[in-house]
Amino acid sequence: SERGRIAGRIDRETSRIDALIAKKTRFIELLKEKRSGLITHAVTKGLDPNVKMKDSGVEWIGEVPEHWERRKITHVFEGVGSGTTPPTGQHEWYSDRGIPWITTGELRETVITGTVKYLTTKALEEFSTLRVYPVGSLVIAMYGATIGRLGILGVPATTNQACCVLSGEISLSIRFAYFWLLAFKQHIIDLYAAGGGQPNINQEIIANLRIPAPILVDQAGIATFLDRETSSIDTLIAKVQRSIDLLKERRSTFITAGVTGRIDLRGGS
Template structure:
């Protein structure tokens, strides 16, 4: 896709160090000539569709996520029109990972903690969005914050340099990037579908092993739990608190990011499908680490657990130490005389714990578990020697599946990196797409992907990531 593109024939110095050389016929203008702020309050509850900025996209907020906010709270929100550009402006110094720019496709309302922008006649709306999107993807936007907490205001954004080609050329750029993005999303969606199928196969292996063991002829007995049914003789149902030495909850906020800090802050976004991912974590200093580990410091062999956003993800604490928890995080320290750490991890993803959490959450995927609900999690416990054999069995059966999943995840990461570089190079005039755009076929419904790329494995949804806490009144 990119191999057919060439640089522009004539370039000039932009006068902006990070932009460098730009096409000779492009204008360099301050953002105030291209964007203007827009804030119309939702007085009188004119609009009831609540929108959310999630992973760089403006989406309609699910009904279940609105619980706890009474309708009057939405009068403080601002009305958003299709084409508006939404900017998450807060806390730049503590969160340099989440995407902060979104492009509204629907009319609705969104928290006034965000900035809402319109484009002027100087640029096509889609080009204006893609240009700010490039600032976001390249993290250039973080250099424009002000104030103690490094928040963005329009007075900060208005001084950003914006490159402005002709409308015809903007249209070619938008057309090319839209075509490229659809192809990339389609490929990513296919790989994500494969990952989901492989993870389902892995879950079947885990479910069988942690509820029936390895002996297909084992004698069963009633579990005493109505919805669980029979379990192997010699197994017991025990509460989490009775088989752990420690169950440590996080503080109610996340420590400050310190780029040159020696300690890593683990957030809910670092834990997915039983795996620990460092992408999306950040560093902090000794002072913050000491404060955030007053209740205890996670150690190798402990199990991380997310109590919200989302609920119920878990992984083993990796080796190396130096980790502290952000908000909505917990860790469990199993009693080794009763419970193998990896058996606990598999059990969390097994049917008994999943069913328990589903009942406690009343079927919601976006709720949260209280500490008492977590310590009461029921576990099927067998002798430790049998737990160890079950863990070895699951590891062996899952090895090939894990390899394919890991390879697909790496390919998705590379595709996303490629997309970021492509967007940045095109909107900043490093690559000429005019001829390529002219050769593209007209887009029709048959060319649209059947499935949309999701970002569940990327950053997943921490309320402090991609969204801010919604202001509102508890019901």
């Protein structure tokens, strides 16, 4: 019947589109795996393939270049801190403009240039646990669903109590620490997180982490390499995702047009 032919044609076309979407989705997964492998390799092995290696003493890190030293977070940053949440019902603490105030939901592995909420200078004076952290500080989510998320400050900002902030580089580059935590945050959460349904880590756990790393100039080289490589992978992922979105649009347009008779699906293949 004509209806059967139309249904068959719609089925064939949607199956073809679905197969393309599946192929592209798999490609994105492979790109993400490549990105993650690249980061882990660079922050544990460095960029010189001929360097001599030694055991890091940490099972999930494996071998590292023999000249790298394990650096404790508290010794390599000037500050390891957090923040607080002023009572939300009171307008004197919050304003439309003012000092950016970060919550963990705003950490998305990117540079933070703005926030949903801002605090007044009065709030800073009133709550001693609030501190304005400088540009370039690294923010880590410690609690619940967002645990392990990261962000780097693009503007001076304060945070709530669910964020841990590393600021003031001494002998560990913020960018290197960022990529290292990106590579190993799941291991850290699995090892240390407490709590039933929603795992938590705390400032003390982060402060006591020991990160094997080369000298600052080499850390900067690794971070620059990773910035470049991950950026080109991210661009490719975005491009493939866009083509998936277009295919999904085409699929639904085709079905609607076929069913409503706006395109002639009779006969043909």
